[in-house]
Amino acid sequence: MRSIVRLGVGGVILRALLLRSCALRRSVSKMAASSGRVLKSFVQGCCGCSSVILPSIARNVILQKPAVTVLARLVCTSSTLQRKNIAAAGPEKYTQEFIKKQIEEFNIGKRHLANMMGEDPETFTQEGIDRAIAYLFPSGLFEKRARPVMKHPDEIFPKQRAVQWGEDGRPFHFLFYTGKQSYYSLMHDTFGKFLDIQKYQDRMRAEGLFSQETKQVNLIGSRWMIKEELEEILVQPISDHDCLRFIQLLERILALPYCSMEEEYIQRFRRALEVQSKKQKIEPLQYDENEVAFSTGEGRRKTATATTIVRDNGSGNITVNGVDYLHYFPVLQDREQLMFPFQFLDRLGKHDMECKVTGGGRSAQAGAIRLATARALLSFVTENEVESMRQAGLLTPDPRVKERQKPGQEGARRKFTWNKR
Amino acid sequence: MAVGLLKKALPRLGLAVPAWPGVRCMTSRLYGTAAAQTQIHQPDNSVGSDKILTEPLKHPDFFRLSELFSLKDLFDARVHLGHKIGCRHRLMEQYLFGCRLEQDILDLDQTMEHLQQALNFTAHVAYRRGIILFVSRNRQFTHLIESMARDCGEYAHCRYWQGGLLTNANVQYGKGVRLPDLIVFLSTLNNVFQQHVAVRDAAKMNIPTVGIVDSNCNPSLLTYPVPGNDDSGPAVELYCKLFRMTINRAKDKRKQMEILYGLKSQND
Numbered sequence: 097m098r099s100i101v102r103l104g105v106g107g108v109i110l111r112a113l114l115l116r117s118c119a120l121r122r123s124v125s126k127m128a129a130s131s132g133r134v135l136k137s138f139v140q141g142c143c144g145c146s147s148v149i150l151p152s153i154a155r156n157v158i159l160q161k162p163a164v165t166v167l168a169r170l171v172c173t174s175s176t177l178q179r180k181n182i183a184a185a186g187p188e189k190y191t192q193e194f195i196k197k198q199i200e201e202f203n204i205g206k207r208h209l210a211n212m213m214g215e216d217p218e219t220f221t222q223e224g225i226d227r228a229i230a231y232l233f234p235s236g237l238f239e240k241r242a243r244p245v246m247k248h249p250d251e252i253f254p255k256q257r258a259v260q261w262g263e264d265g266r267p268f269h270f271l272f273y274t275g276k277q278s279y280y281s282l283m284h285d286t287f288g289k290f291l292d293i294q295k296y297q298d299r300m301r302a303e304g305l306f307s308q309e310t311k312q313v314n315l316i317g318s319r320w321m322i323k324e325e326l327e328e329i330l331v332q333p334i335s336d337h338d339c340l341r342f343i344q345l346l347e348r349i350l351a352l353p354y355c356s357m358e359e360e361y362i363q364r365f366r367r368a369l370e371v372q373s374k375k376q377k378i379e380p381l382q383y384d385e386n387e388v389a390f391s392t393g394e395g396r397r398k399t400a401t402a403t404t405i406v407r408d409n410g411s412g413n414i415t416v417n418g419v420d421y422l423h424y425f426p427v428l429q430d431r432e433q434l435m436f437p438f439q440f441l442d443r444l445g446k447h448d449m450e451c452k453v454t455g456g457g458r459s460a461q462a463g464a465i466r467l468a469t470a471r472a473l474l475s476f477v478t479e480n481e482v483e484s485m486r487q488a489g490l491l492t493p494d495p496r497v498k499e500r501q502k503p504g505q506e507g508a509r510r511k512f513t514w515n516k517r
Numbered sequence: 518m519a520v521g522l523l524k525k526a527l528p529r530l531g532l533a534v535p536a537w538p539g540v541r542c543m544t545s546r547l548y549g550t551a552a553a554q555t556q557i558h559q560p561d562n563s564v565g566s567d568k569i570l571t572e573p574l575k576h577p578d579f580f581r582l583s584e585l586f587s588l589k590d591l592f593d594a595r596v597h598l599g600h601k602i603g604c605r606h607r608l609m610e611q612y613l614f615g616c617r618l619e620q621d622i623l624d625l626d627q628t629m630e631h632l633q634q635a636l637n638f639t640a641h642v643a644y645r646r647g648i649i650l651f652v653s654r655n656r657q658f659t660h661l662i663e664s665m666a667r668d669c670g671e672y673a674h675c676r677y678w679q680g681g682l683l684t685n686a687n688v689q690y691g692k693g694v695r696l697p698d699l700i701v702f703l704s705t706l707n708n709v710f711q712q713h714v715a716v717r718d719a720a721k722m723n724i725p726t727v728g729i730v731d732s733n734c735n736p737s738l739l740t741y742p743v744p745g746n747d748d749s750g751p752a753v754e755l756y757c758k759l760f761r762m763t764i765n766r767a768k769d770k771r772k773q774m775e776i777l778y779g780l781k782s783q784n785d
Contacts, residue, residue: 265695266648270667273650273697274674275682275689287660 190253198249205246222247255331278330279338283345289358290349297354311356318366320346325367376482376491378474391475395467397494400456402464406472410448412438416465417452430462437470437490441477467493565782569774573644580640580766583633585759588625591632594755596745597623599732609732612744621732623744635727635741636763639699642725643671643767647698650674651760652715654707658753662703665757669764672697674715678707683718702728703756704747705739712738729756 206225210217213228225246233244245252260277261267271277271284300306321329323339346362349355355362381389389408394401414421414434425431438444449469453461470490474482485491499508506512573579591597599605599613599621614624642649649671651662659675666673674682679689686694700719705728707713712735719726720738728739729747736742746752 260691261695264646266646267672267695270670270672271663271674272690273672273682274676275679276676280676284660284663288664291660 195249195253198253202246202249209246276332276334276338278332279334279342282330283342286342286345286349286361289361290345290352293349293352293354293357296357297352300354306353308353310353313350313355313359313362315350315366317371318363318368321365321367326365376474376486378482381475389476391472393468393470393472393474395464395469395471395493397463397467398456398460398497400453400460400464402451402453402461402468404449404451404465404468404472406469406476407448407450408446408476410446412445412447414449415451425458425462427458430458433459433462433466434469436466437473437485440485440488440490441473441481443473443476447473447476463494466490565778568778569771570645572774573641573770578633578637580637580644580763580770582636582640582763582766585636585762586629586632586755588629590755591625591628591745594751595749596628596752596755597625598746598749599623604733606733606735608736609730609734609744612730612736613732623732623746628744631741631743632745632759635743636759638725638741639701639727639760640763640767642699643764644771646771648672648695649699649701649764650697651701651703652678652713653703653747654678654713655704655747655753656708657750658703658757661754661757665761669761670768671764678714680714683715683722683724696722697724700724700726701760702726702739703753705730705734706747 206220207217209225209228210220212232213224215224229244229246235243237243260269260272267273269277269281271280274280297306320343323334323336326339326342327333346365349358349362379391381391383389384407391406393404393406395404396402416424421431421434425434434449435444438447451465451468453465455461456464467490470485474485474491477485501507504512597614599609602616602619602621605613605621609621612623612627614622616622639649649669651666651671651673653659653662653675655675662675663673681689683696686696700715702713702716705713705716710733716726716728716738725740726738727741728734728736728743729745730736730739730742731745731747734747736744745756
């Protein structure tokens, strides 16, 4: 990199030059202190080239402030020396002023957008913004995160950790020097609660009021938090081991008889389990001309699709594609598949069934009809029975399909015959 | 803080603040700053601040810490009890009073002197607004020590010590962090009965250390070793109480002195 050095104020140009040419940032402060020695070794040491200022002049430059033009010797650099390790700096950091400016720009932009869309700027909500952006910048991209978006900067820029210490250098948090202050302060507080419960117990024992039959914390229907959720609360990365330790401490608290004292604190770290059966969509019963209740269902298995209509007040007649099921499915196994939903719910002779099925083979069609029937029967049945049907596997579509053949093999798994020669 | 004034004060010192090798200044322990030291100009109360810093150094026991504890208190708190002969460290033999039924007994007279010096030093550091870090890897007393540190307004680290906390502070904490000015060990051993890494790291980083050394510990790297029991509950509670009272006294004294000399310089 060729440049003729024009020296201006102090060591600024000197530093800039060296930064540009060689990325030896740490040597800058040393350069200012011990100019000549390091420069010489630098020139000898590095295989690249850069402009070099003669040591004597450099020393003078730091002490006085003249504007001196110096003819530099041309030394060549190689690109490897100029390459910076960008990843080593860590994730990008945003200053407070930058974020504030972004928030101002966002607010002004929101008002402009409201004017453009003909809406009232005062009452323009985030949904309005989303609609406006979708209208003005229509995007057919599949990846939702790649589409244009206009949101409040707090949702876009990741939260930065504010500086942890004051002007005099003293950190704010008393556990700052552990490195994981929020996690260890959480452990400290939780253990404090444990000790409080123990002290209370000792007091009760001393007064003679201790009893084992105390109110227990209800843990049914909830689970402990996972590591990701804990990290979100603490705003700080933790390891699996740390998370495990914390859960163990909470379990220890729950083992005490008087743990209901801190029930509220413990429930903060539990998450409700979703009940799976509530996810099933149950169609309401329909009634036809003769006041008979019926319900429809659809099912798929491999390449077969089936639609069924299950009617109430029947006697167990099943018609498939207009043909009696005995003729359509000569094999016993397929007929068993058809009747399994009814048999499970003890409604064998109570319903009539009419279905249409296309595609697939005989087993696939039987499986498709079974799933469709189970879905149709959901409308006739109570919630507990829905849950038991789900656990029996009647409502789960079978995901198995024919595996594709791969090149270089005869089938999906079968390889060509191995020849020794 | 008047950096230059402290440098002038050092040659005039008595025994209160002995020189440890390589000390620059308590306030310039900013890791990663350049070599240049800024001159803080305080033309109004330069005389006052001078007095505030030099006045305590003229007295051997400025904070009257000898009234905080007596030999009987140490004995009642079982500070004199050491470990069995098999665990004895060679360098601790000088601090032993004797041995009874294969259990080492520490000499409480020596402990008194060492404890007095250690508490005095801690008080001076707290008076000059230094950062004090309490370290102990004894899991029995983690909660107690952390609560004590929080009450004093100082810092504690009674958890797993990650490797580069002192030596790689720029990377661990962020740029421009201020390292502790004093590390107090309430137990110098870690969970595997080896010397705590922080002892060696503090010596590397020129941070003075105060440590309670039991009969199985190595006192060589500590600036102010205090031979005493580090495993019994009453003993550690006594130490916590003493350190807390020392630091609170020192901070209160500092406030008093500031008011006193602040008023004086205003009057003058």
